Amino acid sequence: MSASPLLISPNSVLANALLRSIDMLRPRVHAMRPRRIEFVVGTQINGAPHLGTNLVQTTAFLLAKIARREFPVETSVRFGALDNAPYEVILDPETHHAYQATYFHALGKAGVDELIDTYYRAFFDSLSEATATDYALETYTDQQSSPAFRAEFLRTLERLDEIRWWLAPSHGVVHVRVPCPQCGWAEKRADRTKLVHLDEDGARFAAVCLDHGPYEIDVDPENRTYVDLATLYRNLVKERLLMRGNDTLYVMLKGGDWAFGCQLVDGALGALDAPGTRMPIRIFTPQVLAPTGAKLSKSLLRDRGKDALPTDVEPWMIDTTQWPRDTDHYVDALLWLVGELLTDPKHFFRSFTVKELGRIMTNRPADLAQRPRAHEMGIYKRYFDLIASGEKTTEIRVDDSSRKRLKEGDLLRFKCRDEEVLTRITRIARYADFDEMFEHEPVSSVNPTASREDQLRNIREIYPPEREALGVVAIGIELVGL
Ligand SMILES: [Zn+2]
Structure with missing residues (x-):
């Protein structure tokens, strides 16, 4: 009698259409004949990562390795550290407008670099070595300061009326945050931030600081003012920019919960007449679900405290720095896990509860830790x-x-x-x-x-x-x- 299979997954529409998960890239690779493929993954750098975050990142490196052999082209990973995640939010005591400071504005570049070094550098270096895949790292702050990103953003502003309902379907107000030049705080929902002028050279925004009153910010491709875009808008600009590449195919790696939100980004891309050959290629990775079926989130820890986690949730799943052994040991286990999921599209294009992932991890080969890195x-x-x-x-x-x-x-x-x-x-x-x-x-x-x-x-x-x-x-x- 053969051993029962490690994984059992039902068929799905997508899995049924694919022999292997990497085949998701094949239509574009055939049409575009890229010289290289970059796998793009963005992460909010707000503290210790949980398993879901590391799963997306591990998948990026493993797919880069598989694609390099499959197509065959050079591949690499590009990691975007989203240092525009909110670090602190406060309310204006009189008007009740919400203000936020990003990680970058609260901690500065050195503080952000330290966060990246603490939580990601060794992890990526280990993934890079194990998959023979190079990676580059840039922060959102780097990204928004590049002339290409700013020019792309300004082009979308010219057609704001056509995209604003896609980016903000409930009220049509797109959140562009331009932090106060004196203190770095910005209106969270951009209630009083207005686009007051736009021409081919750039844009001017007016906003109100809770401490410093009204101010104006000029944005042009070359200047150094800070532009913080809400999530959907940032993705629209980033994907439009990346899809302009002629030699490089950029593949967006995203957690499965993004699949729903991307409909809105696609609506905006369509409103801007993005041609089919320039639509982004995205791969959605398995969601890690808490026992309730909701996405695993660190709010579980915040709400309940470390001692009150559901028994299914192992401490390292919610804070991966709690893994009992060293980084290489963790990375080798994750690479094995994602490798197993990638053996069949049925296993990859689905979600997993923490309990099921814990069961699979427990069944990893006993000699995995003894196998030397090679x-x-x-x-x-x-x-x-x-x-x-x-x-x-x-x-x-x-x-x-x-x-x-x-x-x-x-x-x-x-x-x-x-x-x-x-x-x-x-x-x-x-x-x-x-x-x-x-x-x-x-x-x-x-x-x-x-x-x-x-x-x-x-x-x-x-x-x-x-x-x-x-x-x-x-x-x-x-x-x-x-
Ligand atoms: Zn201010």
């Missing part, structure tokens, strides 16, 4: 067997960005379906192309069973000319006994 490569069975028997001592790959990380002495794990073999890198040699490579590398060390001509033909069936043009890396390997 580079990983998938390989065909006939070559896998030659490596496992020790006959093949040189592995050949095109020299894409993930290979640049390989170093003499590193561990390299080859995987073929359910089998794997661990090796150590004994040397690295780089060549312009496969012909030059075979002038230096012994043919029999690459494959003892085939001639040089046969091997060249086989390799070039795997790697088309544009991949070979990246250069070739020969990796000397020896088996590692465990």
